[in-house]
Amino acid sequence: MNFDALIDCFSASACVVTQISSGLIIGMLIFMVASGVTLIFGVLGVVNFAHGALYMLGAYFALTAYWVTDSFTVAVLAGAIGTGLFGVVFERLFISRVYGADVLSQLLVCYAFVLILDDAVKAIWGGDFLSMGMPEAFALPPLMIAGGFVPPFYAFLTAFAVASAIALAALLGLTRFGKIVRAAAVNRQMVGVLGINTSLVYALIFGLGAALAGAAGALAAPVRSATPGMGFDILIESFIVTVIGGMGSIAGAFVGAILIGMIRAFGTVGFPLATEGVTFAMMAVVLLVKPAGLFGKAGR
Amino acid sequence: MSDELRVQGMDVYYGASQILFGIDLAVERGATVALLGRNGAGKSTTFKAIAGVAPPRAGRVFMREQDITGFAPYRIARRGIGYVPEDRQVFPEHSVEDNLRIGAKPGTDGAVHWTLERIFEVFPILSSMRGRMAGRLSGGEQQMLTIARTLMGNPDVILLDEPSEGLAPIIVQQIARLIATLRKEGVTILLAEQNMHFCIAVATSVAIIDKGQIVYRGSIEELKHNDDIKRRYLAV
Amino acid sequence: MTAISRTGLNRRTLMAGAAAGVLAAPHVSRGQGKEPIKIGMPTVLSGRFTVVGDSARGAAGLAIDAFNAAGGLDGRMIELVARDDKARPDEAARVVRELLNADGCHLLISSSTTAGAFAIQEVVRETGHLCIQTISETSSLTADPKIRLPNVFRGARQVVHDAIAGASYAAKVAKERGLKKWMTNSPDFAYGRDATGQFVESLKKIAPDTTIIGEAWPKFMAPDYTESLTQVLTSKPDALFTAHSGGDIVAFMDQAKLYNIFDKVPMFTPNLADLTSIKQIKKLPPDVRSGTRYLATYPDTAANHDWHDAYVKRNGGEPSNWSWETAAGTAFLLEAIKKTKSIDGKVLAEALRGMTIDSPFGIGGKLTMRAEDQTLINYAIGWGSVLAEPPYLKNIQDTDWSEIFHYETEWKKSKGFI
Amino acid sequence: MTARLELILGAVFAAVLIAIGLSLGDKAVIDVLMRLSIFSLLALSLNILVGYTGLVSFGHAMFFGFGAYVFGLLMQTNAISIPAAAAVTLLATCVWGAVSGALCIRLTEIYFSFLTLAFQMLLYSVIAGWVSLTGGDQGLMGGIPRPPFLGIDLAQPRQLFVLTVIVSVLSALAIRQIVQSPFGYALRMIRDNAERARFLGVPVQRYKLQAFVLSGIFGSLAGILMSLYVSGAYPNFAFWTLSGDAIIMIVLGGITVFLGPVLGAVLFQFLNDYINRITEHHGMVMGVVLLVIVLGLRKGVLDVLDEWRQSRKPRPEAAP
DSSP, X not given: OOHHHHHHHHTOHHHHXXXXXXXXXXXXXXXXXXXXXXXXXXXXXXXXXXHHHHHHHHHHHHHHHHHHHOOHHHHHHHHHHHHHHHHXXXXXXXXXXXXXXXXXXXXXXXXXXXXXXXXXXXXXXXXXXXXXXXXGGGOSOXXXXXXXXXXXXXXXXXXXXXXXXXXXXXXXXXXXHHHHXXXXXXXXXXXXXXXXXXXXXXXHHHHHHHHHHHHHHHHHTTTSOBOTTTHHHHHHHHHHHHHHHOTTOHHHHHHHHHHHHHHHHHHHHHOTTTHHHHHHHHHHHHHHHOTTOTTOOXXX | OOEEEEEEEEEEEETTEXXXXXXXXXXXXXXXXXXXXXXXXXXXXXXXXXXTSSOXXXXXXXXXXXXXXXXXXXXXXXXXEEEEOTTOOOOTTSBHHXXXXXXXXXXXXXXXXXXXXXXXXXXXXXXXXXTSBGGGSOHHHHHHHHHHHHHTTOOSEEEXXXXXXXXXXXXXXXXXXXHHHHHHHTXXXXXXXXXXXXXXXXXXXXXXXXXXXXXXXXEHHHHHHOXXXXXXXXXX | OHHHHHHHHHHHHHHHHHHHHHHHTGGGXXXXXXXXXXXXXXXXXXXXXXXXXXXXXXXXXXXXXXXXXXXXXXXXXXXXXXXXXXXXXXXXHHHHHIIIIISOOSEEEEBOOHHXXXXXXXXXXXXXXXXXXXXXXXXXXXXXXTTOOTTEEEOSOOHHHHXXXXXXXXXXXXXXXXXXXXXXXXXXXXXXXXXXXXXXXXXXXXXXXXXXXXXXXXXXXXXXXXXXXXXXXXXOOSEEEEOOOHHHHHHHXXXXXXXXXXXXXXXXXXXXXXXXXXXXOSSOOSOEEEEEEEBTTBSOSHHHHHHHHHHHHHHSSOXXXXXXXXXXHHHHHHHHHHHHTOOOHHHHHHHHTTOEEEEEEEETTEXXXXXXXXXXXXXXXXXXXXXXXXXXXXXXXXXXXXXXXHHHHHHHHHHTOO | OHHHHHHHHHHHHHXXXXXXXHHHOOHHHHXXXXXXXXXXXXXXXXXXXXXXXXXXXXXXXXXXXXHHHHHHHHHHTTOSOHHHHHHHHHHHHHHHHHHHHHHHTTSOHHHHHHHHHHHHHHHHHHXXXXXXXXXXXXXXXXXXXXXXXXXXXXXXXXXXHHHHHHHHHHXXXXXXHHHHSHHHHHHHHHHHOHHHHHHTTOOHHHHHHHHHHHHHHHHHHHHHHHHHHHTSOOGGXXXXXXXXXXXXXXXXXXXXXXXXXXXXXXXXXXXXXXXXXXXXXXXXXXXXXXXXXXXXXXXXXXXXXXXXXXXXSSOOTTOO
16 A cells, blocks of 8 residues: 555646546446347347457457557447447347346356357467557657546546447437437337337347447457457446446446546556455445446446 | 238247137238237237237238248348237337337338327327336336337338237227327238227128137128127127 | 155256266267377356457367377377367366366466466366466466476566566666656566566665555556556656556557557566567557567567467467467477476476476476476566567567575575565 | 255255266366356355346456465465465465455445446456566466365366365355355345335445355355366466356346346357357357347346246235
8 A cells, every 4th residue: 555655646737637547548448348238238238248359349340440540540440330239139049038137147148159159269369469569640759638647548548438328428418319218218118009119129229338348349459459358347336336236227337437547547656466455345345335326327 | 802911720839738729810901900808819929920029930920921930020020011009118218219210210111101200190199208208107108119110121011919908098098089080091011909899890800719729710890799609709 | 745755856857957967078088099088178268358269279289289290108199189168267176187187188278367376276286187277477476486396387477577577678778868756557466466566676676766656557458558558647757567468458558549648758578579469559659668579680580470370370360478488388388298208297396397398488498397386487588678570679688697586595585485 | 943954955955066076087077067067156256246236246356366365375386285275275366355345335326336446457458467476367376286285186177076076065165155154144134225125224335245255255265266177377267258158147037036147157168168168159049048048038047937936926015
């Protein structure tokens, strides 16, 4: 423990800016994954334990697209769309069979897919770690803000995630599709009786959640090395975020992700060996005080 | 006139137990048919089976002479069958207007007879509450909303499951008037009821269901004078 | 009674399952002609460390192919049975027991990562089988007499050697360039703690005027180092030491690049000059110093080039540090088998103690298995400046093993190991 | 009567297992049987919560890890005998189970699951982070001393094997007694309808807590046996993947039949070991097998057998 360092950091704007920015970046990637988890749980009632594997797929799709086209834009699109399409197929063929089943069956189907996908990635791309490298467009010196440093790529990444969050909120809150989705989350049968193909809605939602994870994987590819099993950590983190924010709440996932990011960023300064424990402790506290999460509605 | 909706020899099971036994029903275009029966006689199950929510294990369902047996609920809805379930089932956290918009789709002929404006003309009470959360409405208002929401889908046939249940007499009257209006609009109606008097007020013909079987079919006039049937199958 | 008959049925099912498990065991070991010598290799073949297992298996396979092509041990061929331990210590323990007990392996090459290596150590403590550890570099495995076993040898480099080599080099650079304030950033697991702790200790000894002004311990295999990197920014050290390796050091440097951290701060690491890592680094900062892991050009001898080419030809990918370590460990084992014409663990152990072999990886083409603590010494080790293209490292300064021995002895004394 | 019969059957079963293990004299068989005993016990203990009380714990491995570490650390002091260390460990488990359980059982459904996960990961971070005590990621090193007691020398693999089987079978019988007792039936009632159980006077929260602690004690016992078997303890023992494995075991075997978890543990270990032996792509094969079982059977193996058996009977409506 080194609380002096923490206090020092808080008294220097450079440190605060830098650590806040790093907390945001960490949080934003987790948010991209967690928003899919929370969306899928909120609408489909499924805890998608395979979501980390989708993040991994996104990274590998992006890497491959980047090697082929040398364009980061194409890579991100490939990561998001490729993973989204995979998600739709996965939902139709497998997840749709465990709707309404107990959480245990859902867990097993997802776990089976984690095993299969990790292995498939190893078979296709090999077991070595792969790195995309920073695209030319972002190979710029970091921006200086109030004495703190913010790399342009991270600024882009944060903007991308925030834009995703806003787009997601707009899609769910303002469009007819979003209204249908929220209605289906409450009463799927009634939505179907009104002439809406709920299977399609479910597949699209799962695909959307998968695409978000895929985009996160693609965005992570320039700065994190891709390996089979890379989805493991972020899955756990996005679960923590989802639980803290409230299962089913996009806003909750956003706030939860920033919270976890900040704990990590400032925890490294003040209590480097305990940050992980602190995040779990926080999840426990939230569950005990407000089981539905900070933004969750009780009784769902 | 041809049958708008026809059900032939329909058996429905919940799990291992059979609920409906060889149901035959026919609803002519433009008619208002009442399905009368006591609690638990099988009225709701019949509706659910037609709507595709509880698919029949045997028998057939025809909509305008086209076989729609076993279709998913949304495809049945798109064939022009609007279903208003008995327990209302509004989307409680959506506004009245959003509830209506979710139900909106063109009819089988591609036309939109029911716009928001027309709905608000026919249901003035909903107009004044268009921004309110549906879960905050009273029971009668919710009933109005469910019917209106189904109308937004421009159905050819509307299945109304006990629309008067549990509502104050004044609201029941409003609903009866509404049904009369719909009939004038040319909407074919299949109505499930326990309340015979309500049916007499609105229906053109009647079928009585008991223990999962149709036990009587006839016009409203005949039923009015058949005390035996009324005593045996209806809580009169 | 329902309960009784149900129990009976289930017990039968259970027995059938158990019996199936038992029956499945022995059939694998049958071969034709002379019974092969089986060497079990617990290693990582799935997940984030797959590269370790691939490297180790490829290297051992190369050596064994040559041994078999030369006629084996009087016509007895060696068969390598590599099995995935999933980088989990409990699974490693299970897999080793299975290799020994069910597959009938005679000898072990343990190519598990550190946690697995220690678990395997506990198993062979009990079974007494001969085991060559080829991946774990954690010093205590052989240095600590409480953990060291007479039947276990380390055919890999050792952290304390690396640390002294690194510290000796770093001390020289520090003196030249006036690098006084150091920071460390290493993964929070056995190897990372060991490599960093011993580097710091040695550095303080060799260059007493250096101070450590901060340390960061990101979680092992953490996908993200941002928070600990920004900590470097705020602490403004003169130099940074890191013990990240493999994919982690690549990610670490990619992320550091975004802050241009190493534009100003020289970076020291024992782990970058490795073909599998360095080739993944797309943009190299100006001043990165690394110890040699595996390079085709270090030692710059024909033997090493040939081995590199043979490895690539057989296995496809580039050899890594784990490849040469496993190649060295395997070479010792094969040499001992040749020399003693035996596969008896005790006989082999006796031969291995103090054995010197010809090897592309040794100083002057020779490697020695030190008798006193059964660990590899005299392997080629040097430090230099990292380049983005081949030969990847320039101005390599070889480390003098006498210096390593000197400080290693001091270190051992301080730990109470001798 | 049934209880005595079960005891006899259990004893016979244990004797047969031990006889198989010792007579074959094959170390591999002993290894397999020991691991199966330990994981069967772990799965059975988890099923007290999942199958009988309807509480899906994602954190059951915390007890396994807790037992292994506390016991291992006690033994490494060289100041305590094996039975005493085991007793102290189980007592400590009781306390830890009561504390964590009192908090966890306040929640239901998926929230309960996540809270158990959180507690487990807290324990895991302590184990992984407190390097000076636990050895961190390397696990407890230097082996666990196994001094002889009462003429039993657990350093002998055969004696350890016999003890492991006996302890596991005895524990299984004890768990059987628990779930067949009125307490066990009250747990089922809580599982099926907690409100109704409360209405009928069942102290729901207290019973849930007791089930949690009991489940933890047997899980911890499995951990103790494991630490003796591998002569060490590793952070993986308290990691969530092991909790996941335990869940897979009970789902594979079946949660409604008492011995379902045992069959599940056998199936899972067998699949894991066998697939790992025959192919490097064990992830794919294991994944496909799991999918076939979950989506094909939609239930555990014994659940299916049990239903099939029930359906062949001439409709005994009052059976359950």
